[in-house]
């Protein structure tokens with residue numbers, strides 16, 4: 001099966017139960033290549049659980065996940081990264097004591113070597129290492145981090161640190177980027193800067209964003225899926241979602257356009 005034109009990421013009947021409780025209930029998602037899709041919903045709607053199922057942090061009780069037509073349901077998180085499904089931003093992935101270049105290089109190297117056998121990893125040849133160096137330089141250029149490439153991560157300005165975090169994701173050259181509340185705890189200005197960064201460097205990627213901040217989601221998304229009680233309530237453009245009575249009901253009037 002070819003994925004051209006079809007969804008790059010698809011979930012079918014995706015379900016997660018914790019004992020008697022169903023946190024994610026038969027969710028069918030179809031995210032197109034290049035789409036910026038956000039998942040919203042009130043507290044407890046199942047957003048984080050859905051995210052964890054897609055990243056591989058949790059195993060579904062039922063249902064399947066495909067990436068470019070390949071069934072990835074049984075793959076580990078690391079195997080999913082190797083299949084070009086990038087993990088979300090995690091502050092902990094930045095090594096403070098290392099330089100910006102070393103951080104990006106490690107991320108690029110981890111992805112490359114994940115796909116190699118142990119023997120080849122041990123005896124990685126210079127061609128493979130050159131590939132890592134090329135990817136590292138490309139990411140530093142893409143994010144405008146060349147001028148601080150030799151600075152320690154701990155010495156970066158806030159904005160450059162966010163850029164580095166994005167760089168660590170892009171270093172794996174992902175087809176699909178998963179973002180879990182990337183602006184949590186940020187001020188309004190920091191949130192705006194992060195949104196601009198996304199619009200800049202993630203424009204041609206497929207993105208799945210789980211986010212509480214509905215205003216942010218309305219600004220950056222191509223389409224939005226609303227969950228409530230583990231089920232999909234509605235999927236549509238920001239304008240469609242803002243006008244959808246079922247979505248308003250899910251939020252009990254919490255959001256008005």
Ligand SMILES: Nc1ncnc2c1ncn2[C@@H]1O[C@H](COP(=O)(O)OP(=O)(O)OP(=O)(O)O)[C@@H](O)[C@H]1O
Pocket residue numbers: 018021022023041042043044045046047048049050212
């Ligand atoms: N490990 C777990 N064991 C039992 N119940 C869980 C577990 N993880 C999540 N749940 C429950 O599943 C439901 C959905 O949780 P989830 O965190 O996915 O929702 P959410 O939409 O991300 O919520 P929030 O917006 O509050 O972060 C909640 O009722 C939660 O208590």
